[in-house]
Amino acid sequence: MDRFLRKLLDLSDTKLRLTLAVVTFLLCLTGGFAPRLQAQTAAKVHRKVVQMFEPEYPTILKNGHFEGQVRLEATVLPNGSVSKVDVKGGNPMLSQYASLAVMKWKYAPGPDKTVEEVVFVFNPNNR
Numbered sequence: 001m002d003r004f005l006r007k008l009l010d011l012s013d014t015k016l017r018l019t020l021a022v023v024t025f026l027l028c029l030t031g032g033f034a035p036r037l038q039a040q041t042a043a044k045v046h047r048k049v050v051q052m053f054e055p056e057y058p059t060i061l062k063n064g065h066f067e068g069q070v071r072l073e074a075t076v077l078p079n080g081s082v083s084k085v086d087v088k089g090g091n092p093m094l095s096q097y098a099s100l101a102v103m104k105w106k107y108a109p110g111p112d113k114t115v116e117e118v119v120f121v122f123n124p125n126n127r
Helices: 002-010 013-041 059-063 092-103
Strands: 049-051 068-076 082-089 114-122
Touching: 068 092, 082 092, 092 114
Parallel strands: none
Antiparallel strands: 068 082, 068 114
16 A cells, blocks of 8 residues: 555656546446346346235225325235235225225245235226
């Protein structure tokens, strides 16, 4: 390390600036490629739903034209059962019914715990 610092101090101002610019450029390049490599190796594996239950859609909510999309994340244990459901978006009154339904779901067994995305569309004209 001492030799490197001595060499840097011996360089002229122009050479020092050029060296620092090249080192900075190379560091920027390696930092820019690292996230892409991580994203390629961390592929999302989706587990198959073995048993699915539709959420309840109460008549009062249908008649009141409460509709929309509910996005959930289900934490699935290795045995395929759902241990937890997190609401990621949607009407809170509809999301409670969607969460209750997904808690009853059964997924195919897997080696590890996974988080699966679930989306429901509540539309009074389609149910």
